[in-house]
Amino acid sequence: MKSIPTRTYQNVRDALLERREIALIDVREEDTHAQSHPLFAANLPLAKLELDAWTKLPRRGVPIVLLDDGEGYAQRAAVALDGLGYTDIALLEGGLAGWIRAGGEVFRDVNVPSKAFGEFVESERHTPSLSAQAVGALLASGEDVIVLDARRFDEYQTMNIPGSISVPGAELALRARALAPDPATRVIVNCAGRTRSIIGAQSLVNAGLPNPVAALRNGTIGWTLAGQELEHGSARRFDLEAGRDAATLATSRAGAAALADRAGVGRTTLAEAARWAADASRTTYRFDVRTPAEYEQAHAPGFQGAQGGQLVQETEMFAPVRGARVVLFDDDGVRANMTASWLAQMNIDVYVVDEARTEDLTEVGAWHAPKPAAPAVASITPEVLAARLAEPDHGTIVLDFTSSANHVKAHIPGAWWALRSHVAPGFGDLRAVPDAQRYVAVCMSNALAPFAASDIAALTGKPVEVLEGGTAAWQRAGLPVESGDARLASPRIDRYRRPYEGTGNAREAMNAYLEWEYGLVAQLGRDGTHGFFVI
Numbered sequence: 085m086k087s088i089p090t091r092t093y094q095n096v097r098d099a100l101l102e103r104r105e106i107a108l109i110d111v112r113e114e115d116t117h118a119q120s121h122p123l124f125a126a127n128l129p130l131a132k133l134e135l136d137a138w139t140k141l142p143r144r145g146v147p148i149v150l151l152d153d154g155e156g157y158a159q160r161a162a163v164a165l166d167g168l169g170y171t172d173i174a175l176l177e178g179g180l181a182g183w184i185r186a187g188g189e190v191f192r193d194v195n196v197p198s199k200a201f202g203e204f205v206e207s208e209r210h211t212p213s214l215s216a217q218a219v220g221a222l223l224a225s226g227e228d229v230i231v232l233d234a235r236r237f238d239e240y241q242t243m244n245i246p247g248s249i250s251v252p253g254a255e256l257a258l259r260a261r262a263l264a265p266d267p268a269t270r271v272i273v274n275c276a277g278r279t280r281s282i283i284g285a286q287s288l289v290n291a292g293l294p295n296p297v298a299a300l301r302n303g304t305i306g307w308t309l310a311g312q313e314l315e316h317g318s319a320r321r322f323d324l325e326a327g328r329d330a331a332t333l334a335t336s337r338a339g340a341a342a343l344a345d346r347a348g349v350g351r352t353t354l355a356e357a358a359r360w361a362a363d364a365s366r367t368t369y370r371f372d373v374r375t376p377a378e379y380e381q382a383h384a385p386g387f388q389g390a391q392g393g394q395l396v397q398e399t400e401m402f403a404p405v406r407g408a409r410v411v412l413f414d415d416d417g418v419r420a421n422m423t424a425s426w427l428a429q430m431n432i433d434v435y436v437v438d439e440a441r442t443e444d445l446t447e448v449g450a451w452h453a454p455k456p457a458a459p460a461v462a463s464i465t466p467e468v469l470a471a472r473l474a475e476p477d478h479g480t481i482v483l484d485f486t487s488s489a490n491h492v493k494a495h496i497p498g499a500w501w502a503l504r505s506h507v508a509p510g511f512g513d514l515r516a517v518p519d520a521q522r523y524v525a526v527c528m529s530n531a532l533a534p535f536a537a538s539d540i541a542a543l544t545g546k547p548v549e550v551l552e553g554g555t556a557a558w559q560r561a562g563l564p565v566e567s568g569d570a571r572l573a574s575p576r577i578d579r580y581r582r583p584y585e586g587t588g589n590a591r592e593a594m595n596a597y598l599e600w601e602y603g604l605v606a607q608l609g610r611d612g613t614h615g616f617f618v619i
Contacts, residue, residue, distance in 0.1 A: 088162040090177040091149050093186035099147070100124060100613040103431070105367055105407035107141055107148045108176070111161040113503065116153070118580035120190045122183055123197060123611050126404030130157045131485075131505040131578070133164050134535050138454040139388070140404050143367040144169045151176040151183070157505060168456060189611035192600060194580055195279075195398050200604040201430050201616055202279035207605050208618040211286045213301040216310035219272055223247060229270040230263060231300070232256060234284035234393055237321060243304055243314040245274055250321040253393015254373050254419040256284050257291040258336055262326040267294035274300035274307075276582075278601050280397055287422055290619075291339040305583075305594045324375070333416065340421035346619045347428035349421065350435040354384050354444050357411040357437060361386055367408035371395055373419050382445035384437075387413055389451050392423035399430060413437045415445075431615030458534035461525075464549045466558040469524060473498065479521030483507075485536045486528040486555065488576040494565040496526065496551075496558055503574040504532065507539040513573045514543070522547040530554035 099106040110117045110125040117127040128136055141148065148170060150158040162173045176183060184190060193199065205211065214222075222229045223246065231248035233240045240250040251259050256273065264271050271293065273284035278299075285299035300306065304314060327336060352360075360368040372383050373392035383389065390402050392412075403410055410432055414420040420436045427434040464472075472478050473496075482499035484491050491501040506513040523546060525537040530553055537548045551558065559565060569576075583590075583597035608614050 086163055086166065088159060089174045091174040092177045093183050093188050096122075096149055096176065097188070097613060100406055101615075103407050103433075103615070105146055105405055107146055107405045109141075109148060109150050109161070109404065110152070111150055111157045112152050112155070113505065113577040114194065115577040115580040118194050119192060120180060121196075122151075122188055123191055123200070123608075123613060124400060124406050125151060126400045127194070128404065129505065129578070130161045130164070131503055132532060133161055134168065134456055135453065135531055137165060137168055137170075138456070140401075141170065141367075142361070142369070143364065143405075145171050145364055146367050146405055147172045147174070149174050149176050151179050153180040156508075156510070160505075160508070189607055191604075191607060193597075194582070195400065196604075197400050197430065197614070198397050199279045199601060200608050200614070202282045203601060203604040204608060204614075204616050205286055205429075205618055206278075206282045209286055209289075211282050211289070211299055212297060213281070213285070213299040214272065215301050216307040216312055219245070219300055220307075220310070220312050222270065222272075227270065228266065228268060229272060231272045231274060232260065232263065232284070233275070234273055234280040235275050236391070236394060239276065240321075241317055241319070243276075243316055244318050245300065245304065245307060246313065246315045248274065248315075248318075248320070250318075252375075252391055253280055253284055253287070253396060254391060254423050255322060255375070255393070257287055257293075257340055257422045258333075258416060258418040259322045259327045260288055260293050260295070261332050261336060262329075263322065264293075264295050269295050271295045271297045272300050273297070275303045277303045277305050277597065280393060283396060283426060284393070287426075290343050290425070291336065291422065302598055305598060309591060309594060324378075327418075328416070333418070337417035337421075340418045340425070343425040343619070344421040344428070344436060347425040349424040349428050350433075351438050352411060352435040354413075354437055354440055357435070358386060360409060360411070367405045368411060369403045369405075369408055370411045370413070371402065372413045373423050374414050376450075378415075379451075380449055382442075383447050384413060384440065384444055385447050392419050395423055396426045396430075399427065399432070403432070408433070410434045411437060413440060415440065415442075425619070429617055429619060431617070455531070459538045461534050461537040462547070462549045463552045464524060465552050466561040466563055469496075469551060469558075470561075470563050480524060481517055481520035481522075482524045482526060482551075483517070483536070483540065483573075484526050484555070485532050486526070488572070488578050490528050490555075492567060492569050494555070494559070494567055496555060497564060497566045498571070499526065500571040500573045501569075503578060504536045504539060506574045507536060507543055509543065516573050520546060522549070524549050524551055526551040526555055526558075528555050530557070
């Protein structure tokens with residue numbers, strides 16, 4: 085295997101402090117990553133590297149430092165990235181254990197830079213907040229109060245404060261004046277935990293909303309721990325025209341632009357941003373922070389859709405290269421400026437596109453991530469595979485490489501689920517799988533399966549095919565699926581279960597999560613590399 089150089093803890097730390105470009109990449113699975121990692125280590129699992137690398141690491145010459153915890157993933161990821169054209173790849177000396185031995189601080193959970201930043205903002209600005217009991221009493225008494233949920237709409241639909249309205253993060257400053265036109269109306273901002281509640285409420289304070297504003301302290305976690313009921317399946321959301329009348333929009337735009345200027349946000353054009361993106365000496369990310377529906381209707385070439393609130397919440401996943409340049413676009417002058425004001429305070433070099441025209445938005449549809457060509461592998465149609473599996477002694481094993489959640493929900497009858505990163509000598513996950521004459525690799529869309537097929541062939545020496553169109557095509561053909569976790573060849577570590585998501589969470593886990601968040605400011609101080617500030 086190719087020899088890869090190493091970089092020390094001190095070398096990485098110096099790059100972070102000096103704001104030099106560096107991508108510190110944890111190539112373990114998400115659940116393992118969430119247990120312990122450096123502050124700015126972005127999670128880019130080896131299993132999906134080919135699908136994500138060109139989007140998340142757009143410049144081939146960017147300095148990349150890979151880490152694992154001794155499993156060998158980082159070395160394999162280095163070889164894969166070398167094959168994808170990256171030229172400055174190193175391994176973190178000693179991996180995670182080496183980082184800890186050198187005195188490096190480690191963090192739990194996911195999206196830690198953003199969550200730590202939220203706690204930092206509250207500690208510095210003393211963001212107003214109300215307890216679940218206080219908010220519940222206000223709602224029960226019929227007070228003039230409105231609750232705005234700053235999460236993604238799908239999260240809101242899972243569970244929400246009764247009567248609340250879905251207004252994802254970056255939309256707040258654009259929509260709040262229209263949703264609460266009476267300045268006496270109290271505005272409460274909530275999320276599931278703390279971060280988006282804090283950032284959302286502080287956004288409205290910063291933007292000069294005349295209403296009394298507060299965050300729901302500890303979000304839906306706090307609401308649940310207080311013994312109060314949540315709604316499920318709600319569909320209340322802001323109107324796309326809310327806040328867009330000329331007078332309201334002018335007020336919101338002026339406030340957002342002033343905030344961005346105070347934070348040191350730069351100004352650019354679409355043409356200049358395109359030139360930056362082509363620059364081989366500096367990484368540039370381009371994001372359209374409007375709603376997904378607006379983005380899909382029309383967007384500028386090269387801009388990835390990233391709702392502003394989620395971009396602030398998941399910054400290290402959207403833009404894992406520290407020291408990179410970030411360019412934001414909207415069509416209203418509010419959402420990009422508000423988002424940029426926060427990214428700048430997170431020590432990111434950020435710019436807003438000014439004076440874009442409707443005719444510049446020449447692309448439609450969802451973002452299509454650039455990906456390398458998949459390996460050439462024999463394929464099989466759903467119908468032919470179904471007929472083969474119906475034969476006695478067919479000798480075929482179907483290996484499913486979709487997410488474990490997708491597999492458990494629905495998979496081809498008899499299919500085994502496996503982590504692609506575990507299909508390698510020394511892991512032994514396939515030992516649980518019955519012997520086969522041939523294998524068929526599947527995933528939901530057939531994006532990952534061809535890459536996994538090559539790994540299976542190398543490991544087993546047996547013929548391997550991929551299912552044309554993946555499990556989705558199998559289902560479209562009307563073929564039967566089954567559910568459940570009876571055939572898992574790998575542990576379900578591909579997804580970290582957040583203590584605040586879904587329903588039925590344990591009180592102990594929710595309390596522990598809140599205690600962890602409270603301790604993040606102290607951890608930031610011990611780490612010392614963040615460069616965060618507040619305006």
